[in-house]
Amino acid sequence: MADVGILAATKAAQHPIHTLLDGPRGAKPKKKLSRGNIIVYGTLFVFAMYYALPLYVMIVTSLKGMPEVRMGNIFAPPLEVTFQPWVKAWSEACTGINCDGLSRGFWNSVTILIPSVILSVAIASVNGYALSMWKFRGSEVFFTILMIGAFIPYQIMLYPIVILLREAGLYGSLTGLVLVHVAFGMPINTLLFRNYFSSIPEELFKAARVDGAGFWAIFFKIIMPMSLPIFVVALIIQVTGIWNDFLFGVTYISSPDAYPMTVQLNNIVNSVQGVKEYNVNMAATLLTGLVPLAIYFASGKLFVRGIAAGAVKG
Amino acid sequence: MTITQTRPGEGQGGAVRRPSRLFRNMSAKVAMLPLIFTAVVIFLGGTLWTVLYSFTGSGLLPRLEWVGLEQYERLWGTRKWIVSIQNLALFGFFSLIGTLVIGFILAALLDRKIRGEAVFRSIFLYPFALSFIVTGLVWQWILNPEFGLQSVVRELGWSTFTFDPLNNPSIVMYGLLIAGLWQGTGLIMCIMLAGLRGIDEDIWKAARVDGIGTVKTYVRIIIPMMRPVFVTALVLIAAGIVKLYDLVVAQTSGGPGISSEVPAKYVMNTMFGGQNLGQGFAASTMMLVMVVIILIPWAYLEFGGKKNG
Amino acid sequence: MNMQDTSVSIQHLDLSFGAVKVLQDLNLDIGNGEFLVLLGSSGCGKSTLLNVIAGLLEPTDGQIWIKGRNVTWAEPSERGIGMVFQSYALYPQMTVEGNLSFGLKNAKVPKAEIDKRVARAAEVLQIGPLLKRKPGALSGGQRQRVAIGRALVRDVEVFLFDEPLSNLDAKLRADLRVELKRLHNSLKNTMIYVTHDQVEAMTLADRIAIMRGGKIMQLGTPAEIYGRPQNLYVADFIGSPSMTFMHGTVEGQTMRIPGHDLPLGAYAFKSQPAPGTPAIIGIRPEHVMTGDTLRSAPYTTDVTVDLVEPMGSDTLVYCEFGGQTFRIRMDGQAQVKPGDRLTIGIDPATASLFDKTTEDRL
Numbered sequence: 001m002a003d004v005g006i007l008a009a010t011k012a013a014q015h016p017i018h019t020l021l022d023g024p025r026g027a028k029p030k031k032k033l034s035r036g037n038i039i040v041y042g043t044l045f046v047f048a049m050y051y052a053l054p055l056y057v058m059i060v061t062s063l064k065g066m067p068e069v070r071m072g073n074i075f076a077p078p079l080e081v082t083f084q085p086w087v088k089a090w091s092e093a094c095t096g097i098n099c100d101g102l103s104r105g106f107w108n109s110v111t112i113l114i115p116s117v118i119l120s121v122a123i124a125s126v127n128g129y130a131l132s133m134w135k136f137r138g139s140e141v142f143f144t145i146l147m148i149g150a151f152i153p154y155q156i157m158l159y160p161i162v163i164l165l166r167e168a169g170l171y172g173s174l175t176g177l178v179l180v181h182v183a184f185g186m187p188i189n190t191l192l193f194r195n196y197f198s199s200i201p202e203e204l205f206k207a208a209r210v211d212g213a214g215f216w217a218i219f220f221k222i223i224m225p226m227s228l229p230i231f232v233v234a235l236i237i238q239v240t241g242i243w244n245d246f247l248f249g250v251t252y253i254s255s256p257d258a259y260p261m262t263v264q265l266n267n268i269v270n271s272v273q274g275v276k277e278y279n280v281n282m283a284a285t286l287l288t289g290l291v292p293l294a295i296y297f298a299s300g301k302l303f304v305r306g307i308a309a310g311a312v313k314g
Numbered sequence: 315m316t317i318t319q320t321r322p323g324e325g326q327g328g329a330v331r332r333p334s335r336l337f338r339n340m341s342a343k344v345a346m347l348p349l350i351f352t353a354v355v356i357f358l359g360g361t362l363w364t365v366l367y368s369f370t371g372s373g374l375l376p377r378l379e380w381v382g383l384e385q386y387e388r389l390w391g392t393r394k395w396i397v398s399i400q401n402l403a404l405f406g407f408f409s410l411i412g413t414l415v416i417g418f419i420l421a422a423l424l425d426r427k428i429r430g431e432a433v434f435r436s437i438f439l440y441p442f443a444l445s446f447i448v449t450g451l452v453w454q455w456i457l458n459p460e461f462g463l464q465s466v467v468r469e470l471g472w473s474t475f476t477f478d479p480l481n482n483p484s485i486v487m488y489g490l491l492i493a494g495l496w497q498g499t500g501l502i503m504c505i506m507l508a509g510l511r512g513i514d515e516d517i518w519k520a521a522r523v524d525g526i527g528t529v530k531t532y533v534r535i536i537i538p539m540m541r542p543v544f545v546t547a548l549v550l551i552a553a554g555i556v557k558l559y560d561l562v563v564a565q566t567s568g569g570p571g572i573s574s575e576v577p578a579k580y581v582m583n584t585m586f587g588g589q590n591l592g593q594g595f596a597a598s599t600m601m602l603v604m605v606v607i608i609l610i611p612w613a614y615l616e617f618g619g620k621k622n623g
Numbered sequence: 624m625n626m627q628d629t630s631v632s633i634q635h636l637d638l639s640f641g642a643v644k645v646l647q648d649l650n651l652d653i654g655n656g657e658f659l660v661l662l663g664s665s666g667c668g669k670s671t672l673l674n675v676i677a678g679l680l681e682p683t684d685g686q687i688w689i690k691g692r693n694v695t696w697a698e699p700s701e702r703g704i705g706m707v708f709q710s711y712a713l714y715p716q717m718t719v720e721g722n723l724s725f726g727l728k729n730a731k732v733p734k735a736e737i738d739k740r741v742a743r744a745a746e747v748l749q750i751g752p753l754l755k756r757k758p759g760a761l762s763g764g765q766r767q768r769v770a771i772g773r774a775l776v777r778d779v780e781v782f783l784f785d786e787p788l789s790n791l792d793a794k795l796r797a798d799l800r801v802e803l804k805r806l807h808n809s810l811k812n813t814m815i816y817v818t819h820d821q822v823e824a825m826t827l828a829d830r831i832a833i834m835r836g837g838k839i840m841q842l843g844t845p846a847e848i849y850g851r852p853q854n855l856y857v858a859d860f861i862g863s864p865s866m867t868f869m870h871g872t873v874e875g876q877t878m879r880i881p882g883h884d885l886p887l888g889a890y891a892f893k894s895q896p897a898p899g900t901p902a903i904i905g906i907r908p909e910h911v912m913t914g915d916t917l918r919s920a921p922y923t924t925d926v927t928v929d930l931v932e933p934m935g936s937d938t939l940v941y942c943e944f945g946g947q948t949f950r951i952r953m954d955g956q957a958q959v960k961p962g963d964r965l966t967i968g969i970d971p972a973t974a975s976l977f978d979k980t981t982e983d984r985l
Contacts, residue, residue: 054452073466134342149357155581156598160360203712211726212700215341225716244445246560289448296443
């Protein structure tokens with residue numbers, strides 16, 4: 001051990017400057033709860049309450065029996081958990097003469113959703129592809145009109161579409177509503193695909209042309225396989241958008257039997273007849289929100305990416 | 315050299331036939347037909363059609379019977395429309411400011427390298443995934459005077475506490491505003507956060523070296539740098555406000571009375587409920603005018619400025 | 624050039640985007656098996672020209688002939704070309720094999736023939752073990768080989784290269800450059816190669832076309848371009864460090880610059896300029912004589928060293944001469960430091976003279 005001591009001593013002698021003096025040394029100690037941190041987390045927490053509370057209230061109300069709802073406060077957790085309101089909302093709640101619950105609206109929405117989403121993603125992706133890689137004279141003009149159209153209040157186009165659909169014999173039918181969803185979903189999704197495809201190196205497209213691939217071959221064999229994330233993003237946008245639609249459903253579906261879920265939900269909750277069953281209403285509301293919520297929480301970052309991509313490059 | 319005299323297609327060695335202008339790039343043109351139809355027939359054609367028919371006396375069915383500006387005179391003489399416009403102005407003003415301020419504050423807080431950022435972001439954004447109908451119905455329930463917020467606060471001991479916006483015509487729009495902000499701020503927060511993340515880290519380092527405080531850095535340096543993001547957010551919020559419809563239908567149905575009517579709902583009621591198409595067309599044309607008033611300054615700032623710069 | 628020897632011929636080519644003329648009345652004949660490099664700084668139109676040859680851009684006017692066939696309106700895949708891109712442009716979701724065979728499948732080539740060609744390309748480029756991998760799992764150099772392979776399997780006469788080495792680091796670039804040269808020696812295809820790197824151009828090319836503003840400034844062998852630049856632009860562009868230019872006037876057999884009269888007896892004039900013509904003389908730093916070689920110099924003078932840049936293999940010396948900063952390239956071992964007096968020699972035979980107004984070679 002002595003050797004080591006001597007060695008250390010000689011080293012210290014060789015480098016006298018390296019001896020540490022008193023004073024700050026190493027990393028500066030941080031206060032765990034600085035004033036700034038309290039403000040940051042405090043504010044975030046207060047806002048989080050505001051945003052989270054309605055979901056919480058929906059859940060707890062839908063799990064209470066009506067007597068308990070009338071008795072207590074809406075923020076209190078249920079004393080006695082019951083799923084009766086959910087059952088009633090799903091299969092018994094009444095709109096007008098129908099008393100077969102929200103399940104009808106749910107299946108209507110599903111029937112509207114599937115063809116609308118498939119068709120609009122297919123069309124928008126091809127649009128975006130043509131707009132980014134096969135520009136022709138006038139293609140940008142059509143695109144600009146489409147994008148301006150996205151900002152125009154839908155109300156101004158509602159009636160002309162009624163006429164168009166009536167002429168085509170589609171007014172009031174599911175097919176008509178599907179076409180309307182495809183048309184109004186087109187601007188955002190086309191923009192999304194166009195921006196994404198524009199970021200694909202042009203050389204890849206050139207290489208494929210040298211390799212003799214045409215419009216469709218390049219799209220299906222080169223572009224599509226490498227663009228799966230953006231297809232998922234478009235899917236998310238369209239599923240939530242179409243599921244949440246109220247305006248088009250109420251305008252272009254003539255028979256209440258065929259109303260989508262949102263319209264039926266509104267009719268159930270805001271119906272003036274009968275005693276208000278708040279627990280059933282909340283169960284119904286939550287049921288309607290379940291599909292987009294599930295997509296939102298499952299997709300995470302892709303959802304954020306979708307709305308950011310659609311919004312920022314407006 | 316002889317070949318220099320020949321024009322393309324005539325030369326020796328079997329030239330390739332040139333397709334005509336119209337048929338070149340044909341697949342792309344065919345593929346774009348749905349877009350062309352939507353843009354030209356539905357969006358452009360539909361808008362022009364409605365504007366045109368707003369000058370007619372269409373009632374149950376559209377008729378080309380010119381009445382000049384009569385529909386507009388009647389529109390602006392209708393109390394329900396005036397109330398709708400006033401409501402929209404009030405809602406729009408507070409919604410615009412509220413969304414921008416809350417959206418930015420939340421984004422700035424999340425950008426402070428905090429723990430649990432993903433959790434907070436999920437909580438702030440999930441309402442955006444919900445439909446306006448769901449939003450409206452939930453807040454209708456929370457703001458219910460008998461069982462909701464008001465009664466809970468009273469039970470806590472503040473027995474005179476009164477907050478019953480959905481039954482009070484003078485503050486009903488604030489009830490809608492609470493729900494609207496709840497639903498829409500998450501989106502703006504996301505856009506703002508993306509904008510903040512896009513700012514060069516070195517700006518923060520420079521501000522720190524210069525000894526500029528955090529809040530001051532945001533106000534004096536960061537926000538001015540984010541001008542384009544704010545403009546985008548502004549346009550998005552504004553375009554959304556004009557479309558305000560579902561939320562009102564679900565939360566208040568326009569009531570109490572007509573105190574929470576909005577233009578989009580007026581259009582729907584006159585067009586499909588009142589079978590007074592001309593009024594609906596005139597009202598929707600006025601909505602278009604509102605959007606144009608919003609969009610023109612924006613387009614001027616965005617595209618007009620670039621030409622000079 | 625005879626039609627039979629011409630591989631690619633560009634006739635009176637014009638290309639404009641709106642009011643911007645990118646290519647102007649461009650004529651170029653490229654011989655069979657020739658390695659032609661299009662060299663220029665960014666925006667000179669070299670890549671545009673390559674894209675027009677490939678058929679990826681349409682010319683406004685003029686013709687493209689490949690192998691005696693007018694392909695001006697032909698699709699890229701019908702032109703008998705293969706192309707290698709700067710970013711490699713490999714299809715990310717296909718394996719290396721898929722990348723190589725995609726073009727052949729589109730052309731409906733029989734499976735057996737595809738396999739044969741892929742195998743041959745893989746052998747030539749030594750990428751056999753990589754065939755089942757995806758581009759994402761390859762290094763930069765390997766990707767570039769696959770990109771070349773994609774052109775190779777097409778069995779075409781003309782290869783087009785669009786800055787194929789610029790995305791690689793310096794060492795890999797030098798290696799692949801040698802390989803490319805070897806490939807050309809063995810394949811003997813026509814190759815048109817776009818680059819902004821003059822070392823690549825000088826080492827690879829049979830002929831170089833230096834482009835600027837959509838025009839060819841000079842077309843010639845690397846030796847011609849380096850030794851007898853036809854105008855001031857080419858003279859300045861080629862050579863690193865670049866030529867030192869000095870302004871003066873030509874008086875018969877003398878170049879008069881401030882303080883010095885350089886004898887031009889050994890200079891090969893294209894045509895004798897009128898006495899008093901304002902001119903610019905360009906002298907390459909490596910052509911300035913120092914030390915032992917001074918004896919053969921037609922003109923010597925003394926200068927004071929201003930700044931020294933040692934670069935390892937050689938040393939760049941800055942001094943004042945004729946009222947200007949003058950660069951001299953000396954041996955790496957040279958012991959000079961600022962303030963030293965140095966005797967230098969200049970041989971006008973190796974210099975270039977340009978008319979000051981037209982900027983053309985005298």
